[in-house]
Amino acid sequence: MPDGARAKFFGWIDRRPRKGLERAAFWLLAWFLLLSAMRWIPGLLGGLAAGLQITVGVVLLMVALPLIWTTIRMRLLWSLRNKLVLTYLLIGLAPVVLIITLVLVSAYVAAGQFAIHLVDARVTSYLMQMGSENEARFRHLQPTVEGHSTRETMNADLPPDDRPAGVPSRFRRDTTCFLDGTSVFHVASARKAPLGLAPWATEVRGGRFHGIVSDGGELYLVALHQQRLNDGRMFTVMNSIPMERELIDLFAEGLGVVRLLPEKTETKQASSDPAPNSSEVRRNRQHYLSETRGGVDPKGSNAADIRVWFPSTLAMTDWAAGQPDNVVLEVDSRPSLLYQQLFGASLSGWVMTVIRVSLTLLVFVFGALWLTAFVMAVRLTRTMTESVADLYDATQRVDRGDLEHKIIVKRTDQLAELSRSFNAMTGSLQRLLVEQKEKERLQNELSIAQEVQANLFPHSASDLPTLELHGVCRPARSVSGDYYDFLVFQEDVPSLNGGRPTRREAGVGIAIGDISGKGISAALLMATLHSAVRAYQFASEELVYSKSALEGLTANKEGLADAGGWFQSPGRIMSLLNRHLFRSTQPEKYATLFLAHYNAASSVLTYSNAGQLPPFVLGKDGSVQRLEEGGTVVGLMDGMHFGEGRVTMQSGDILVAYSDGVTEPENDFGDFGETRLLEVVSRYRTQPLHVISAQVMLALDAWIGAEEQPDDITLVLARQV
Incomplete structure (x- = not known):
């Protein structure tokens, strides 16, 4: 390969x-x-x-x-186009095909039945003619038979041809006369053995019989007439003709081909007196009827002139037994021949010409209507497929990022409205993308603000040898409007050997506040408040310059404030903060604030409360002391005075300061409340402060449940060692 x-x-x-x-x-x-x-x-x-x-x-x-x-x-x-085409074929063409098929099958069956009816009518007409001729022959022979008592004298007077004048016959038939069942006269066609008179036919009910009979495997048309004579004898005249091709040709004239199919028949009993020269009919012997056919094979006049073949049966009598039976009849014809037989002479003339022209015009009208309907269906289908194709192309363009693509709409139907909706949707997507980018930008800014705010809260432990400190703030949104801070103050301790003095913690400032509102505006005001408090902390420090740039870069960022007198008066600091916020913020902005200074040497807590929920000191013995001294909120009015209060902390006492986000969350049982807060703190008061804080948060989460956190939650704990 x-x-x-x-x-x-x-x-x-x-x-x-x-x-x-x-x-x-x-x-x-x-x-x-x-x-x-x-x-x-x-x-x-x-x-x-x-x-x-x-x-x-x-x-x-x-x-x-x-x-x-x-x-x-x-x-x-x-493809939608292929689906629509298949749908139209199933909805429109399938019923038409079924109806046409039903009509054609019905027409075929009707044509076959009509052909069978024509053959049956011709056979019946021929039998009626034979019966009439036989009755005339009976009247003709009756006087002769009544005048003779013996067969020999009767034969001398009977004419050689029994057919009466004026009774024509196209075919030569067998004629036999019987007296009391005995043949006395016979005129034969010399083609078939003559029929004998069966025992059941010696006395027929009504005296007349005509029909198709089978005898010895052959079919005959038989007409029988009998009557009892004056002397009591039964006189019977029987006329018969075998059903051979010549006779079948007569029945099939103008129709096509007629067949009498072979069928097995059983002879129960032979005739009592067979005619001369007839073959002996044996009893209880089966015979097979030979197939007989006649007519001319029909030729179609056009392609639509198809062959019509239809079977049926004709009533027949078993001549030997007298039992009714059937013979199978088949007719092979053409619609044109049946049409000629149905209408005959009416097919000619001006009336039929008018009918033909009218039918032709009707065909053209129907064709024009069908063509119009077809064109309309194609146009309607094209509108649907074009709209879907435009939508599909537009979705592909949008999938590639082309949101500016628009579908050209020229119509006013539902599909056009769908295209307009798609155009509106792409416009909305463009706007949403712009809004999404703006939202992402704001979210990034919020993340930065959250990071900045997180840096404002204390990060390192600020515990004093005599006081443990802990604080936590959980925002309701990205940033918080709550504020807390710990400010540690230092003092110099002289060296015993006269060396350089050392520094130690002399006290701590505790601040907790709640800014009006939530979100960014509250967070910005919280940063302003934080900066102002820190500024007043640094105001008491001595300004010391670094000796070099390197020393300035490596200096401690936390700084160590002096234990000077600025923060030892929280009421004065509160008044300064109130003036600062009032003059630097909008009129509707304010804050609640709790400021306290703890002296490590005396364990005295000096505080001022500016509208903040009163913190409480939980004593070791279970007593509760609320810290309410102070004044109104800061930043709302200028020139306000804030009072101060003092509390001496005992070993094991816990200071609990909190924002309204701790006590105000609601459920079906009401607010969380100060009582539950006290219960949680009292239950875990011997645990580390961060454990107490965590238990408070768990209790709040269980109280809020699946609902959104309603407000910022801030909790500050301080415990005297």
Whole structure:
């Protein structure tokens, strides 16, 4: 094999399906083709390959059918246009096809029934004619028979031809006369053995019988007339003709081909007195009727003039037994012949011409209406498919990021409104993206603000040898409007050996506040308040310059404030803060604030409360002392005076300061309240302060439940060692 052909072959193998029904169908088809080639091998191997090919073919068909259906559904029916075409075919064409099929089948059945009816009517008419002729012959022969008492004298007077004048007949029939069941006269056609008179026919009810009979495997048309004579004898005249091709040609004239099919019949009993020269009819012997046909094979006048074949049965009597039976009748005709038989002479003349022209015009009108409906359906379908195609193209453009793409809308229907809605949606997406970017920018700024605010809260432990400190703030939003701070003051301690003095903690300033409002504005005011408090802390420090830039870069950022007199008067600091906030913020902005100075040497806590929820000191013995001295909120009015209070902290006493976010959360049982806060702190008062704080937060979370945190939560704890 050349290298190029080998590469193509293996490339085709590599592209074979690798999973699912496609892979199974691929390998089954390969085996089917291989076995198709192997079946031509002579001998056992070829036969085995042929048998396996049939099995593989059946399995391949079972696998291919669902695969074909999946392919049609996923590929051919993926397009809306193809789905609409299939829908129109199912809704519009399928009923038409079913109705046309029903009409054609009904017309076919009606045509066949009409052809059968024509043959049956012709047979019946011929039998009626035979009956009339037979009755006339009976009247003609009756006087002669009544005048003779013996058969010999009767035969001498009977005419050689029994057919009366004026009674024509197209075919030669057998005529037989019987007296009391015995043949006395016979005129034969010399083609068939004459019928004898069966025992059941010696006395027929009503004296008349005509119909199709079978005798000795042959079919006959028989007409019988009998009457009892004056002398009591039963006189019977029977006229019969065999149903041969010439007679069937008469019945099939203008119709096509008529067949009488063979049918097994059983002769129960032979006639009591067979006619001369007739074959002996044996009792209880089965005979088969020979097929008889007549007529001319019909030729179609056009392509629509199809062959109409229809079977039926004709009533028949078993002549030997007198039992009713049926013979199968088939008619092979054409609609044009049946149409001629139905309308006959009415097909000619100006009336029929007008009808033909009218029908032709009606066909053209219906065709024009159908063409108009087809064009309208195509245009309506095109509007739908074009709208969907525009929408699909627009979604692809939007998926690629082209939000400025707009669908051109020219119509006013529902699909046009859908396109307009899509255009509005892309516009909304553009606006949402802009808003999303702005939101992300604000979120980034909030994150920065949150980080900045987090740096404003104390990060390192500020415990004194005589006082443990702990604080926590949990914002309701990204940033908090609550504020707390610890400010440690130092003092110089002279050296005993006259060396350089050392520094120690002389006290601590405690601040907790709540800014009006929430969010960014409250956080900004909180930063202002924090900066002002820190500024008053640094105001008592001595200004010392660094000797070099390196010393300035490596200096302690925390700083150590002097224990001077500024912060030892919280009421004065509160008045200065009130003036600062009143003059630097909007009129509606204010803050509640609690400031306290703890003296480490005397364990005295000096405080001032500016509208903050009163902190309390929980004594070791369970007593509670509220810290309420102070004044109104800061920043709302200028020139306000704030009082001061003092508390001496005992060992084990706990200072609990909090914002309204601790006591005001609600549920179905009411506020969390100060009482529950005291219960939690009292229960865990011997634990470290961060454990007490965590338990308070857990109690608050359980109280709030799944609801959103309503306000910032701030808690400050201080315990005397």
